[in-house]
Amino acid sequence: xxxxxxxxxxxxxxxxxxxxxxxxxxxxxxxxxxxxxxxxxxxxxxxxxxxxxxxxxxxxxxxxxxxxxxxxxxxxxxxxxxxxxxxxxxxxxxxxxxxxxxxxxxxxxxxxxxxxxxxxxxxxxxxxxxxxxxxxxxxxxxxxxxxxxxxxxxxxxxxxxxxxxxxxxxxxxxxxxxxxxxxxxxxxxxxxxxxxxxxxxxxxxxxxxxxxxxxxxxxxxxxxxxxxxxxxxxxxxxxxxxxxxxxxxxxxxxxxxxxxxxxxxxxxxxxxxxxxxxxxxxxxxxxxxxxxxxxxxxxxxxxxxxxxxxxxxxxxx
Amino acid sequence: xxxxxxxxxxxxxxxxxxxxxxxxxxxxxxxxxxxxxxxxxxxxxxxxxxxxxxxxxxxxxxxxxxxxxxxxxxxxxxxxxxxxxxxxxxxxxxxxxxxxxxxxxxxxxxxxxxxxxxxxxxxxxxxxxxxxxxxxxxxxxxxxxxxxxxxxxxxxxxxxxxxxxxxxxxxxxxxxxxxxxxxxxxxxxxxxxxxxxxxxxxxxxxxxxxxxxxxxxxxxxxxxxxxxxxxxxxxxxxxxxxxxxxxxxxxxxxxxxxxxxxxxxxxxxxxxxxxxxxxxxxxxxxxxxxxxxxxxxxxxxxxxxxxxxxxxxxxxxxxxxxxxxxxxxxxxxxxxxxxxxxxxxxxxxxxxxxxxxxxxxxxxxxxxxxxxxxxxxxxxxxxxxxxxxxxxxxxxxxxxxxxxxxxxxxxxxxxxxxxxx
Numbered sequence: 001x002x003x004x005x006x007x008x009x010x011x012x013x014x015x016x017x018x019x020x021x022x023x024x025x026x027x028x029x030x031x032x033x034x035x036x037x038x039x040x041x042x043x044x045x046x047x048x049x050x051x052x053x054x055x056x057x058x059x060x061x062x063x064x065x066x067x068x069x070x071x072x073x074x075x076x077x078x079x080x081x082x083x084x085x086x087x088x089x090x091x092x093x094x095x096x097x098x099x100x101x102x103x104x105x106x107x108x109x110x111x112x113x114x115x116x117x118x119x120x121x122x123x124x125x126x127x128x129x130x131x132x133x134x135x136x137x138x139x140x141x142x143x144x145x146x147x148x149x150x151x152x153x154x155x156x157x158x159x160x161x162x163x164x165x166x167x168x169x170x171x172x173x174x175x176x177x178x179x180x181x182x183x184x185x186x187x188x189x190x191x192x193x194x195x196x197x198x199x200x201x202x203x204x205x206x207x208x209x210x211x212x213x214x215x216x217x218x219x220x221x222x223x224x225x226x227x228x229x230x231x232x233x234x235x236x237x238x239x240x241x242x243x244x245x246x247x248x249x250x251x252x253x254x255x256x257x258x259x260x261x262x263x264x265x266x267x268x269x270x271x272x273x274x275x276x277x278x279x280x281x282x283x284x285x286x287x288x289x290x291x292x293x294x295x296x297x298x299x300x301x302x303x304x305x306x307x308x309x310x311x312x313x314x315x316x317x
Numbered sequence: 318x319x320x321x322x323x324x325x326x327x328x329x330x331x332x333x334x335x336x337x338x339x340x341x342x343x344x345x346x347x348x349x350x351x352x353x354x355x356x357x358x359x360x361x362x363x364x365x366x367x368x369x370x371x372x373x374x375x376x377x378x379x380x381x382x383x384x385x386x387x388x389x390x391x392x393x394x395x396x397x398x399x400x401x402x403x404x405x406x407x408x409x410x411x412x413x414x415x416x417x418x419x420x421x422x423x424x425x426x427x428x429x430x431x432x433x434x435x436x437x438x439x440x441x442x443x444x445x446x447x448x449x450x451x452x453x454x455x456x457x458x459x460x461x462x463x464x465x466x467x468x469x470x471x472x473x474x475x476x477x478x479x480x481x482x483x484x485x486x487x488x489x490x491x492x493x494x495x496x497x498x499x500x501x502x503x504x505x506x507x508x509x510x511x512x513x514x515x516x517x518x519x520x521x522x523x524x525x526x527x528x529x530x531x532x533x534x535x536x537x538x539x540x541x542x543x544x545x546x547x548x549x550x551x552x553x554x555x556x557x558x559x560x561x562x563x564x565x566x567x568x569x570x571x572x573x574x575x576x577x578x579x580x581x582x583x584x585x586x587x588x589x590x591x592x593x594x595x596x597x598x599x600x601x602x603x604x605x606x607x608x609x610x611x612x613x614x615x616x617x618x619x620x621x622x623x624x625x626x627x628x629x630x631x632x633x634x635x636x637x638x639x640x641x642x643x644x645x646x647x648x649x650x651x652x653x654x655x656x657x658x659x660x661x662x663x664x665x666x667x668x669x670x671x672x673x674x675x676x677x678x679x680x681x682x683x684x685x686x687x688x689x690x691x692x693x694x695x696x697x698x699x700x701x702x703x704x705x706x707x708x709x710x711x712x713x714x715x716x717x718x719x720x721x722x723x724x725x726x727x728x729x730x731x732x733x734x735x736x737x738x
Contacts, residue, residue: 198485198487198488239478239481240481242445243445243451250456
């Protein structure tokens, strides 16, 4: 890790990818590559963050992201503490501000927050001295997902983003994953297409730097990768969709679609998947699927994120 | 290959001879310039107007489910004799046309009974069972052959749900047709609210029940930058709003029916259930405003809102009778009055019944250019005839014009070069 000695991470918090320059993203991913290598070793633990403490404050149900952060912290020898909405005092009526201040009083180095309120991470980041990492806030942002997706795509694309085309398929309107990915990927020169029924696209999507499709067979033509989004089943109850069988007919990514994509085009999904609804089951398991690579990328990139945020003060920041 | 030669017909005011080969137009020449080739059926159209087949973009054919009122065969028969080459049928059947299987069975029946046309273009429901709660599978409906989406008869009351309907329909390039009616203001109403309703004691529906939803739809269409087509517009407030919307560039189109141009609520004084229709016949001021809106193009198309009912259903006191007028047999003659009284020209008449419907719903149109589909009918503009029950091909005889004398009659009708009437 010698190079980090010369690179002081300039951000106290990670609230969204929009705050990161492309150089910083590149540095973060390079760091993650080194951790990724550690994760392949028989002994997958380094003392890098020994004595540091990381609070995992997940006020919204999450298994994958929370576990990923937990593993990342422990591999770096940090002490991780979990707080979920059901076990926290939030259920006893405590405000987010008071909970955050209470946590801060215990002197953690990093608080990782997942919350249903848009802007929740910013809200506590503005009030606390410790690092705050946004692990997903409402429909707003999910920077660590975008970074792990970027890590996965960088590997698949041999570090060349410019001129690539990526299709994001599904409920963009309610997706923090899509928002963060679009911000980062378009800056990297990736052409982003969106495909969804109009009810699942943001109203002002025509102002976004993306191409809009409603017809999946056209949308996949010539793409280098497809990122499927999870369809929340409550969208149907909200009157945004008819019966789900129509969604599957019109918007489920299948092998036939992938034949229209570029040869070797990769398939991503942030999970958990609804097999047969947004992604055909065989595609999820095919050679070009990067779904499980995304999971391991998640650990490596979150190790890098925790490392950079937990050690910046030690380096004189 | 059969050939047909229409001799000395009046096409847009000019005497012409039309040569048809097979299903398409070969040539349209000034009368007398050419003669019919050999082996050609010659039809003398002297004194008759040639119109491209019209579209009726708003009908209720009642099948499946209410075949005692009308079925696809009788409905298409009324269409053929009425001058219509294609009809757009609303989804309030039983079962509702909210699934591909229903659309397919309707199309199959049309193909079986009238293989050469008139053509049936089903309209899919916007919501399941027209209940306004859950979106219908519009992608599936479009694939099965639906050309538009509508909750006609059971308007979507909730603005958010209607927004979802518009957005979801746009996903598949479908235009949504809205029956504009605020469900709370229109509840339990049986005629127009006005001096007549208040004199005869019947609860009336105020014009704002319609115009409020017109305003809502216009504002949504502008906000979403999506098209909306407004069904059977009946009153001044509505056309004023539509005129305003069009001046702003909103993608709104609108239709009206013959009865709103000719009748007013005065006819309800004797509790005539044949004149009970929804939206109701309005005041004279509204009627004149409708004529003005047709004249200036605020109203894009004529439709019948053909709503056949069985006699026994209309034979009730007004509160117990269903809404609806059986319209396809008489609509062309009834709207021809608007040409006769100078409200519109013959060209505008063609625009209202054929060109604009084809444009709005992306339907084929005969422009009498070489190669166009040979869909046209001959119309005697001077024939006076009585609209008796026997003269109607629809099963539904429920019209306030029954036994009136009409001027102008469809004399013959070809679709794809095949004579259907």
